[in-house]
Each structure stands twice: as C-alpha cells, then as structure tokens.
Amino acid sequence: MTVKLVLRGKEYEVKPGMTLLDSLKKIDVLPESVIAVRDGEMILEDEILKDGDVVKLVAVISGGAQ
C-alpha cells in the first residue's frame, strides 16, 4: 500500500490518501522546485495520491555561473 515518488532517479514512498502537497512535505521537497507528472499528466498540489500511483518529479532548477 504505497505511493511512489521519483526524483532524479531516487525513489521515495509515502502513504496513499495524502495530497501531493503533503507528500512533498513528507519527503522534504519544495513544491516550487518540482513539477509532478502522473501517467504522463501534470498534477497539482491538491491532487490526492492513490495506492499504486507512481509520480515522477521533474526538477525545475538549473544553472551554473551565468
């Protein structure tokens, strides 16, 4: 009974039934720095994650010295 979150190849597991926002808080990832994609669709912070969901987190921050 889990939801899987994947960020840069790293997997995190959280309990189903939480919102994306709460799940991100659990794994200590700032919502501002990722975009969540489930089954090829972007989902927002109020989305409830269900058992078996696999959510890909796309990192948005980039950049070295300008």
Added chain:
Amino acid sequence: MKCRTCGAKAAVNMRQHKLALCKQHFLDWVPIQTARFIKKYRMFGPEERVLVAVSGGKDSLSLWDILHRLGYQADGLYLGLGIDEGLGYSDESRRLTEQFARQHGLKLHIVDVQATYGYDIPTLSALTHRGQNRPCAVCGVVKRHEMNRIARDLGYDVLATGHNLDDEASVLFGNTLSWQAEFLLRQGPVLPAHDGLARKVKPLCRFYEKEMTAYALLRGIEYIYEECPFSAGSTTIYYKELLNRLENDRPGAKLAFYLKFLEARENGLFRSSLDSSQPMYNCPSCGQPTQYEGKCSFCRMIEKVQPA
C-alpha cells in the same frame, strides 16, 4: 483546481498571479504574456532580426519556440563548449538543439569553441588557471564574447537569451548581498545596443522557472534535462533554493523582489554609479567594448594559450 478560462482541470497553478490554467490555455497564455513583455520593455519589433542563444535547455528552446509562434524573425545560435565529463553533455545538448531546429524548420548557427580557438572550455580554463576547479568563469567570458561577435558579424539587431525570473532573481540576490552597484545598474530585461554590439534582451524574465519547465513539457519540447556537470553546487542553484523557500511561504515574493528592483532602478536608486558602469574603451584586437584600456579579457586569454 480548475482552469480560470474554461473550468476544465488545471495543469498549472501560478500562486503569484492567483491563476490556474489547463494545458491548452496555459500554452496560449505564455506567448501572449511574452509578447506583452517584449512591448512593455521595448525589446524589439517585428521587423528586427533576432538571434536566440540556444543551449538545448528548457528555457532557450522554449524561448525560440515562443518567438517562432509569435511570428518573429528568430534564428538560433548554439555554442559548442566541448563539455563532456564522461556524460557527453555538449554532444547531447547540441543534438537536441539541432533536432528542434530541424523539426521547426528554423535556421541555426553553430560555433564550436574548440574548432575556432583550438581548445574546449575545460582545457581553456585549465590552461589559464582561472576559476579553481570550475570552468564557469572562462565559460562566461567566452560565451559573452562569442554571442556578441556572431550577432555583430551576421548583422543581427538583437540577441535574446532565455533567462527566466529565477535566473534574474538569483543574480540580483547575489549582487545585492555584495552591493555591486555597477552590476545592479546594468541588470534588466534590456541592455541597449552600443559600440556595434547588438541589443540584449530577456523576454522570459518574468516567468518562473517552474512555468518554463511546464511550458517545455506541455509543448513536448525535448530538452537536455541533465545539468552541465560543472553546475553542481553552484551559488546560483543555492540562491534559487533559498528564494524558493521564501516563495513557498510567501507566494509572489520572488517576483516582487525582481519587479521592485526594476522600479527602484528606474527611479534612480543606483544612478550615481552610472558613469563608471559604461565600458570606456574598445579592445584593439576584436573591437568589443571593455572596461579597461588594452585587450579585452577574452583576447588576453586566447593570446595566453596560443603557442608562441
């Protein structure tokens, strides 16, 4: 969350604008906003020729895509930096840039630093002993010089880069921490043309990095996701994370930081340093403006690594 325009399920939520949009309406909204910024900051008109600096990353490819959708005459410039580090970073970013140009029927100029000057960026950096372990200082000098050179030689009116709001806010944050008045004075959406150098513009400077990523993903643009290997642990990334923490608690804080800076600058906050901010000399070798008498830092560097 529902799209404000049509009520369908929203794909993007922009808390700083209190605006949520579905895929279709977000993809419509971004070019409309970009066109608005281009006009507001008087970046360029439809009759001007624009050279877009493309790196293969999400921001520059999206910028090129947006300008193309808006009907501007925008060609691309890709600089081959020769960064590999066992990851093929430059090769892959070049492949994605060429692929994008081909798919959209756009004109792309490619300049390979090694083919032109004999050394790739990491080697140039090692030979000149600049910037400790990171070639970023050398990379910055080369990129700026080459973009100026190509824009001038090929007669472009405007050089456009894909800097987003997070890029601008993090640079602003760094310059504010050290109160670099000359840099603060010159930072903005537009750097006017002078001394034969094209005008420089940043049409995406008011979009959050998250929005640009959403744009690239929703448009199906294939961009290089892996970072330049030398960017790991950079100050830029550190500042962006700090600002995002602030943004998280206070939506809109990042945008306000930048926009209020532009307003303060407009009102003359940094004007006293105006005189010293303008480059006063021209490099006798390449003709580009420089702050000091004699050759510019790019030409001095190239001279240093040329075999005697």
